[in-house]
Amino acid sequence: MGLMGRLPAFAATVAAFTIGTTQGSYAGGGLTILARNDLDGAQNDGSAAILVDQSGSFEAGRASCKLLGEEPWSPEKADFKTTLSTALGYQEYQHIASKDQLYWISKVKACDSTCRAIDVKGKIHSVECRKKLPALCTQGAPVSTRTSNNSSASWQVQQTVSDKVLTGYRDYHVWKFRGIRFADTPKRFTYSKVASFEGAGEVDATTAGADCSQPIGEVQSGSSEDCLFANVWTPYLPHSGDGDKKAKLKPVMLYLYGGGFTSGSGKNTNTDGTNLASRGDVVVVSVNYRVGSIGFLNFNDGVHNGNYGLSDMVTALEWIHKYIKYFGGDPDNVTLFGESAGAASTHLVLGVAKAKGLFHRAAMQSSPDGYPGNNKLVAYPYHVDLEHNYETVTKQVLEHAGCLDATDKIACLSKLSGFELVTLPLNANGIVMDNNFLHNHEVVVNSTTGSLATEVPVMLGINRDEFGVFVGEDYPTADTNFSTYVDKAAASQGAPPISGLLGLGSRPSFPGLPAALFNNTATPDQVFNATMRLASDWLFNCNGFAKAYSAAKHHAFRETYVFEFNRTYSPRGYTTSRCDPPATAARPDGDPDAEYYKCHAGEQMVVFGTERRNGLPDRDGLDVGFMQLVVDYWAAFARQGDPNPQRGWLQARGYEGTLRELERVGKWEAVDASKPTMRVLQVGGKQVPLGEGHNEVCAGLGAPLDNLEVE
The missing domain is CATH 3.40.50.1820 (Alpha/Beta hydrolase fold, catalytic domain)
Structure with a gap:
């Protein structure tokens, strides 16, 4: 049979595999991007691939790659172990592919009559070109950043x-x-x-x-x-x-x-x-x-x-x-x-x-x-x-x-x-x-019968110093003291004056705050810190802890996991000098081991893994690893309703850094009302009593852990 006689059959094979509605584009789905992401902003090194999972002949696979603007993946041009060894193993881990699955890759020479396929171990096999297999295409798309997000036709x-x-x-x-x-x-x-x-x-x-x-x-x-x-x-x-x-x-x-x-x-x-x-x-x-x-x-x-x-x-x-x-x-x-x-x-x-x-x-x-x-x-x-x-x-x-x-x-x-x-x-x-x-x-969290979410696992928490980003840096000024400064800070966020309600101008002390605030010997730093602590616990923290405690006690949610970020990275444009760690000679971008406010919104880029994507430096060589851990926690919670990633999943993904950190810090426990705890999220995280570092101030505010309980 001549070439023209074979075209209709070949075209039918490709059509089942890649349905293009526009010239040069790919439609029909069945596509997985196989690219390692360590959140470090690493650029495209050629090792990634696009998996076209519809089984077809080699020519059908090559046609699919072409519609994607790519070509069959070549082991001569990229290192299999860098990305695909783990990525294909993960397909097996998910039971999407068997351990014996083969994938089309490039021919050695375009004119070769035999074709090549690769297995999950990286072994290359000679295979008849008409055999039906999924295909691996190159992945040439760039790594996107805050300022570059190429959506062009390519x-x-x-x-x-x-x-x-x-x-x-x-x-x-x-x-x-x-x-x-x-x-x-x-x-x-x-x-x-x-x-x-x-x-x-x-x-x-x-x-x-x-x-x-x-x-x-x-x-x-x-x-x-x-x-x-x-x-x-x-x-x-x-x-x-x-x-x-x-x-x-x-x-x-x-x-x-x-x-x-x-x-x-x-x-x-x-x-x-x-x-x-x-x-x-x-x-x-x-x-x-x-x-x-x-x-x-x-x-x-x-x-x-x-x-x-x-x-x-x-x-x-x-x-x-x-x-x-x-x-x-x-x-x-x-x-x-x-x-x-x-x-x-x-x-x-x-x-x-x-x-x-x-x-x-x-x-x-x-x-x-x-x-x-x-x-x-x-x-x-x-x-x-x-x-x-x-x-x-x-x-x-x-x-x-x-x-x-x-x-x-x-x-x-x-x-x-x-x-x-x-x-x-x-x-x-x-x-x-x-x-x-x-x-x-x-x-409702203080009654099981009133809750609509008894089957919903919940994760909730704070940054340690939420209000720090809202506290001004203009103290002391004329006619300003601790109580008036607290009111000024509260007013900046639409909250009413609190000093009179708490008697801050007349009382000799307040639980959890320095005595110097009440005898006119406080330093500006003490005023800043106390204002931040009082406002943070008042407006954000105390009732968050109380919500977790009551929900656990009454099983209002399936489980409740609580966190406190003690390492943050405040977004540029939404920060103050106190929300950023101080620079040192050894760490000119800031030393997260030093004390600084862990402010509102400081966890956003950590949870989404976008610090390096936004062009920000790894301040101490540990930011990226911490980001990886937190992203893995959040994704695990989405997968299974429990923030503790399964060991097998981490191994299948090749996330050795998170594995090592979890072995060091142990399991993140759900809140048990008889002995409630929370997870402090930092390098070397730990499980501590629920509300630790806040409970004294919360009690002084009249909002202890049992604040939401019905008498």
């Missing part, structure tokens, strides 16, 4: 999601899909609904969408009410019809940003999902949710009940449940996590009946669990009544907008743009008991 890929074809792209470590509309643009002051992916069409998912309307700050420009977009980072793309094959689907981690419910961005580079997804072998999703008055302003008409931003979070979970399988994520293994207001959001969703079953683990980093409210100084997060919030907040917003006396107040507000509304003198950010998503004033 690295693009197409993935079918329901009826839509999404165009994303890859870097050296993961596949990325940005700016996916997870909810239709809602009418202002209404709840969001999942965007449909039904009906044929193509979607460009190479660029992140607009941030939600907010005052200028973290987001400098371009915020919009059309903002409900998701970003997805994944190491694996399933075949278009393979979304229900559980063996290959990865745990999903949905991140909610902080920002006090008035700001925030799902595309913050500190929390970029590339490294967490790659090293942790998870699918990471970030979403935008509405903030400020657009996200939380309620009315008294019984219809527009606020919490629209909360509805966006639940909608994101519904979208994940329906569509994340197309990106390689397991909808039955979803971890919801967040930092600051994102942690508070995670806390809220634990109490939303509509979200039950849509997520399966929850992690809260630096949740502000103690802001005053409900007539309490250290108040557990309380969802106020609709009418109370309307009278105390909404009416002020309406007055500032000139709409208080309008017959149709919502129509009146519609004359303001989103940006104008959230930049009025008052920008609403309060959570209300809306009787739609939240039916109680509190998320």
Whole structure:
């Protein structure tokens, strides 16, 4: 048979393997990036590969590589042991491939009549070219950084999601899909609904969408009410019809940003999902949710009940449940996590009946669990009544907008743009008991029967010195003493004066604080430190510990794991000199062994593994190893509901550094109410009594470990 007679059969083989909808692009899925990620920012050394898992002939495999802009992987050009030895062994560990599996690699010469395949041990076999095997392609995409994220056509890929074809792209470590509309643009002051992916069409998912309307700050420009977009980072793309094959689907981690419910961005580079997804072998999703008055302003008409931003979070979970399988994520293994207001959001969703079953683990980093409210100084997060919030907040917003006396107040507000509304003198950010998503004033942790999350493992914790980033450095000044300075610090974060309530100006002492503060002999450093300690424990820490204690005592969560970061790396632009370790001659970038404040947001880059990606130095040669450990903890929690990585998993991934550190520091224990403990996260971490270093101050504030217990 002549060449023309063989073409149709060959074309059919390739078509089953690589379905390109655009010339020069790859679609159809079945792709895994095999690249080692030690979080050290190492550049592409040629050792990585893309695994095309659909079995086909050598020519079909080569055609797939070509559509990816690559060629069959060559052992003559790269070292098998550097990456593929471990990466292919991990495929076997997951029971995705057998120990005898062979993979197509390049021919020695293009004209050779026999083809080559490689096994998991790196042994090369001569194989008939028509045999059906998966293929290994080169991986030439660059390592992305904070400032370089190449989404050009060379690295693009197409993935079918329901009826839509999404165009994303890859870097050296993961596949990325940005700016996916997870909810239709809602009418202002209404709840969001999942965007449909039904009906044929193509979607460009190479660029992140607009941030939600907010005052200028973290987001400098371009915020919009059309903002409900998701970003997805994944190491694996399933075949278009393979979304229900559980063996290959990865745990999903949905991140909610902080920002006090008035700001925030799902595309913050500190929390970029590339490294967490790659090293942790998870699918990471970030979403935008509405903030400020657009996200939380309620009315008294019984219809527009606020919490629209909360509805966006639940909608994101519904979208994940329906569509994340197309990106390689397991909808039955979803971890919801967040930092600051994102942690508070995670806390809220634990109490939303509509979200039950849509997520399966929850992690809260630096949740502000103690802001005053409900007539309490250290108040557990309380969802106020609709009418109370309307009278105390909404009416002020309406007055500032000139709409208080309008017959149709919502129509009146519609004359303001989103940006104008959230930049009025008052920008609403309060959570209300809306009787739609939240039916109680509190998320119950002091009763098993009242909890909606008894089957959800929870991880929660703090940075040791949360408030340090908010404490000014202008003391002493005229007419300023410890008590007035504390009030000034509290006011900077919207908290009321505390000194009078605690009698700081008249009492002779306070538990856990130096006596010098109360006899006018305190140094500026003592004032700084005491202000930071008091405010940190008041607004963040005490009730976080109490929440963990009561949840463990009453089994409100399946298990509760508590952490305290005692090593942090504050983001540039969100730090002070006290939040950064002091420089020394030996460590000019800062010495983390020296004392410094472990401030709010200082764990973000550690958890996401982005310090080196953001161009920051390893300050003492231990930052990268610590980052690896923390990423492995968080990914383990997402995988199994327990932050202790399994030894076999670490060995299969080749994570020897984490293995050694875990052998040194031992197991991270869940909270036992009879003897509660927490994990101090540092180089040489340890298990210590729950609240150690904070309990004296917390007791003085009237918020001991049993603060949430019902008498």
